[in-house]
Amino acid sequence: MVYITSWDDFAERSIQLFRADPESTRYVMKYRHCDGKLVLKVTDNRECLKFKSDQAQDAKKMEKLNNIFFTLMARGPEVDTSEVAGKEQMEQPAKKGRGRKQ
Amino acid sequence: MVLLQLDPFLSELTSMFERSTEKGSVWVTLKRSTLKSKVKRNKMKTAGEAIEYRCLVRATDGKKTISTSVGAKDHQRFQASYATILKAHMTALKKRERKDKRKGAEADKKQKGPKKISSATKASV
Structure with missing residues (x-):
């Protein structure tokens, strides 16, 4: 499987893939700390899209894609995601306290 | 595979990240799922019941697998906490x-x- 080099290309195609078949598409994130590598994969078992990076700035872009996928998967593939990407930054501080993680 | 509540899942994910700093990887998978069997789904479909989808989140470090499911109500809170964890642990990039x-x-x-x-x-x- 060849890695997609352009982030925008990857993000757009992975969302398309999910919308085409929401029930069998999964989104996998792999993080390897010792090598400082991040690999993202979106597949519906027929087509596989992968993206690889070692840049911190790509982790930020990934955060937006995470939010898009959370929204699409939890709320449904019809939901408009255009407002999701920008929203998460404001949501964060307010919701943090309730997490009770550490 | 253990299906956890949101908060225990997040804290277990945190320790997974902490355990894999020396060697190893962490995988997190998101998938849209009903959490019901195919038979049950088909029954519900024929009965005309509305099928509720949730976002199934699975995480593994290769040894242990944990999972949780995020519904429409709590996905915003979860994704914010999840993003915070990722930000805190993806420091090798x-x-x-x-x-x-x-x-x-x-x-x-x-x-x-x-x-x-x-x-x-x-x-x-």
């Missing part, structure tokens, strides 16, 4: 030079500090 100011400044200190007054700063610290 390379930073672009002075791309963002806060992190850029930190890196500058580390690089330039020892050059200027190398022995003096070390001694004082």
